[in-house]
Each structure stands twice: as structure tokens, then as C-alpha cells.
Amino acid sequence: MGLEVIYNGMIVLNPYVRENLIKLDNALPGDVVVTGGDRYRDADRNIRSASNGRIVPNASQTSPHLYRRGARAVDIAVPDATDRQIRAAAKDKTSFSDPNTKKYPDGHTHVSLPPYTQYKIPKKIRDEFCKQNPGSPGCSSPTNNCH
Numbered sequence: 477m478g479l480e481v482i483y484n485g486m487i488v489l490n491p492y493v494r495e496n497l498i499k500l501d502n503a504l505p506g507d508v509v510v511t512g513g514d515r516y517r518d519a520d521r522n523i524r525s526a527s528n529g530r531i532v533p534n535a536s537q538t539s540p541h542l543y544r545r546g547a548r549a550v551d552i553a554v555p556d557a558t559d560r561q562i563r564a565a566a567k568d569k570t571s572f573s574d575p576n577t578k579k580y581p582d583g584h585t586h587v588s589l590p591p592y593t594q595y596k597i598p599k600k601i602r603d604e605f606c607k608q609n610p611g612s613p614g615c616s617s618p619t620n621n622c623h
């Protein structure tokens with residue numbers, strides 16, 4: 477159980493994702509470390525990280541990391557917990573969708589809230605963030621606002 481979720485500069489704006497990460501952190505030994513957060517689609521339909529603007533390799537056009545899909549997903553690592561502990565805690569202690577929890581070969585675990593309106597990022601949250609951080613990659617172009 478860590479004191480806080482470690483974001484490492486990764487942008488995760490969805491407050492429902494953030495509150496479920498705290499629940500996950502509270503249920504596990506050690507800290508939950510975020511390895512990947514929100515994504516947006518640029519004018520050429522490339523999927524890019526909202527954290528650093530880089531193209532995300534092999535990213536799905538329908539990924540729940542995308543703002544246009546509600547920014548419901550986050551990638552994490554929990555160095556002090558086993559895969560079994562992470563999966564059980566996500567299933568029993570959070571609203572993350574168990575069928576959508578996926579361990580990747582590089583060691584990160586993908587978790588996502590279910591595809592319901594109630595879990596999508598509220599538009600005002602992103603609007604407010606982009607007003608405060610106009611230079612942030614996911615806010616760079618007005619045309620990106622709905623992507």
C-alpha cells in the first residue's frame with residue numbers, strides 16, 4: 477500500500493480513473509506506477525500520447541486511452557505486487573473491468589473502466605486542463621479537442 481499513485485508525468489485527466497487508481501494502490505503492496513495515460517488522435521489519425529505527444533506504436537483507433545473514447549484506460553506497473561495480486565485487487569476493489577485487464581509482455585498492466593457514459597472523462601475537466609496548459613500536446617490544436 478503506497479502513499480500515493482506515482483504518475484511520473486503521465487497525463488491521466490479522467491477523475492474516475494484517478495479515484496480507482498487510489499483504490500487499487502490502497503489494496504496492493506508498494507506503489508502503483510503509471511506507465512501510460514491519455515491519448516489523442518491527430519489530424520492524420522495518428523494516435524499520440526497526451527503526455528509527450530509521441531506516436532504510440534501499434535495503438536488501436538478505438539483504444540479506451542483516447543479522449544474520444546472517454547479516456548477510461550491507464551497503463552500501470554506495481555513492482556511489489558504479483559500479476560495475480562494486481563488482477564484480484566482490480567477486480568475486487570475497483571470499478572476497472574476485469575475482462576479488460578491485460579498484462580503485456582513488457583511488464584505493464586492495462587486496466588480500463590467499462591464503456592459506460594458514467595465513466596467517461598467529463599468534457600469540462602479536459603477543457604479546464606487545456607485552458608491551464610495550452611501547450612500540452614493533447615491541447616495543441618483546437619481540432620484535437622474532439623479527438
Ligand SMILES: [Zn+2]
Pocket residue numbers: 512541549550551585586587
Ligand atoms: Zn493500455
